[in-house]
Amino acid sequence: MNYTYFNPTAIEFGSGKISSIVNYIDKKLKVLVVYGGGSIKKNGVYDQVKTALEGYTWLEFSGVEPNPSLETLNKAVKIIKDEKIDFVLAVGGGSVIDGSKYLVAAALYDGDGWDFLDGSKQVQKALPLGAILTLPATGSESNATAVISKKSTNEKRYFGSPLVYPKFAVLDPSVMITLDDRQLANGLVDAFVHTCEQYLTYPNSSLLHDGYSQTILKGLHNLSLNWENRRTALWQENLMLLANQALNGFIGSGVPQDWATHMIGHEITAFYGLDHAQSLAVVQPYLLRVMIEDKKEKLLQMGKEVFNMPQNYEIVIEAIEFMYQSIGVPTKLSAYKTDNKVIQNITKALETHGMTALGEKGNITLDKVAKILEMSIKN
Incomplete structure (x- = not known):
């Protein structure tokens, strides 16, 4: 055996843990909350996030699909750059978290973010990322890889970087009730x-x-x-x-x-x-x-x-x-x-x-x- 193991993601596991995100996000930071099709508004997660972020400056981006697409994510990249977002909070399953890893890397990159997926470029810097998991499956909430699809070419590729590890991940099993x-x-x-x-x-x-x-x-x-x-x-x-x-x-x-x-x-x-x-x-x-x-x-x-x-x-x-x-x-x-x-x-x-x-x-x-x-x- 010969290896290096590193995992910097803090895990907040258990019911009611969504409120703990305030311990990880400075109130001076401008936050973008990223989620999928809107199920978080039905299971109470959105309201808990909204309550936790009271007093913060935050925006939201919805519509990240299963197998998140480059085309959708690049719309969020533009928002991050235009609005000078400091922190991305992914609220969802593996697709939303994977997509948000792309966002934090692409937002600080001047070229085409797909460069990270085709392997022509490596991530050099990234915005900080946090995750609230709603659908357990991929483990994306505490690893350094992401899989992104490019609809225009029928491609599904992955990239990885220690810079996109979430700073924290909230795992509250009670939010699974609507799955x-x-x-x-x-x-x-x-x-x-x-x-x-x-x-x-x-x-x-x-x-x-x-x-x-x-x-x-x-x-x-x-x-x-x-x-x-x-x-x-x-x-x-x-x-x-x-x-x-x-x-x-x-x-x-x-x-x-x-x-x-x-x-x-x-x-x-x-x-x-x-x-x-x-x-x-x-x-x-x-x-x-x-x-x-x-x-x-x-x-x-x-x-x-x-x-x-x-x-x-x-x-x-x-x-x-x-x-x-x-x-x-x-x-x-x-x-x-x-x-x-x-x-x-x-x-x-x-x-x-x-x-x-x-x-x-x-x-x-x-x-x-x-x-x-x-x-x-x-x-």
């Missing part, structure tokens, strides 16, 4: 795959990292088995905490990581509009089957430690599929509206983006991606 089943299921699948990307590779020497990942996976599996309790405070509290820990950077420190499911999934979402978690669920089982020789040792370990199943790595993949399906998330691309160019579109996009050697060993080639997609399309 629908699709959002809860997506959050569970998202967190599970995030953990798998850092765990389902090949054996490593860290007992702590494997044990920690297995605890997260067991917890999420337990929530799926208790899906009927998804409306309870205890269930939702656990999902919020598990999703945060799945991608705050620690379990991936010093161990091999995969992320091929995400790279393929991003392209599916860019072309066909699937939710992020849905795109992961239709890729992961078939990727595991295609790469089973590379992953069988960790699949065996996962079967024993997470699912308490016999030593059969093929059955573990079936268990993962069953878990997703049991909470209403399909594991077949054929369940969604696509076209007969899926394989061509996805492999071509990956090639264009230089992603021709994916996975922890760099051996998931485009022909293997095509095979994965073909398996997912078959009924």
